[in-house]
Amino acid sequence: MIDFYKYQGTGNDFILIDNSKDDFKANKVDYAIKWCDRKFGIGADGLIFIEPSTKGDFLMDFYNPDGSQSFCGNGSRCSVAFAKFLGIIKDQTNFEAIDGMHQAVISDKHVKIEMQQYGAIESIGNDHFIDTGSPHYVAYRNGVNENIVEYGKSIRYSDRFKTKGTNVNLIAEKGDRNIEIWTYERGVEAETLACGTGATACGISFAQKHNIDKGIIEVKAQGGHLRIHLEASKNDKVYQNIWLEGPAEFVFKGVIEDEN
Structure with missing residues (x-):
């Protein structure tokens, strides 16, 4: 059985799993496809694992509902809120994502994260x-x-x-x-x-x-x-010094009765 947490940021909803001890052994792509499904799974816009990082406070490992990977801004904000709940961070952090490092600041239920523009418009x-x-x-x-x-x-x-x-x-x-x-x-x-x-x-x-x-x-x-x-x-x-700011809120906690 695996504990999961549901968070949402302006209606973008995510399944978050604490993998800070790096003990999740199942296929993450299969998990994303299965559990993000809104008819037969939990339902979400993405699946996120909070994992150890050698570069920052934690690694956000994000999967889209089809199993593909990309950087996710609202998923990152929810990850920061979840990492604070887990006690990994306090109100400021430097975390790792698929596109590199990001800074973040938490104020009440709002999370503000550093963003990047890659290439010109x-x-x-x-x-x-x-x-x-x-x-x-x-x-x-x-x-x-x-x-x-x-x-x-x-x-x-x-x-x-x-x-x-x-x-x-x-x-x-x-x-x-x-x-x-x-x-x-x-x-x-x-x-x-x-x-x-x-x-x-x-x-x-x-x-x-x-x-x-x-x-x-x-x-x-x-x-x-x-x-x-x-x-x-x-x-x-x-553009530079780009930051994304908005709410990131806990919705509910559950248990996935599935083999890891």
């Missing part, structure tokens, strides 16, 4: 392609009328992206430094209520579009509110 017509640890296609649709799942699939399975996939985001501009987003996630292959790397990519895209040098972009995802802190670098298509 790529313009595709009026849209953007941005890598924030996971790849994101960003399009602007004020008064959104597209079905995000249909639109997302049309981009994710297009000739350019069908092999490796991409996440797809629609943005509606709501005012000065204020946007609403809808996200289709690869690996989940559906709409999710929020996406940390997606919110970050959308914040970067919006800042670049409106020549914002520094500050906070308020992001309303379908599951709640996130804040993107950023500042421009010497390269006008690359």
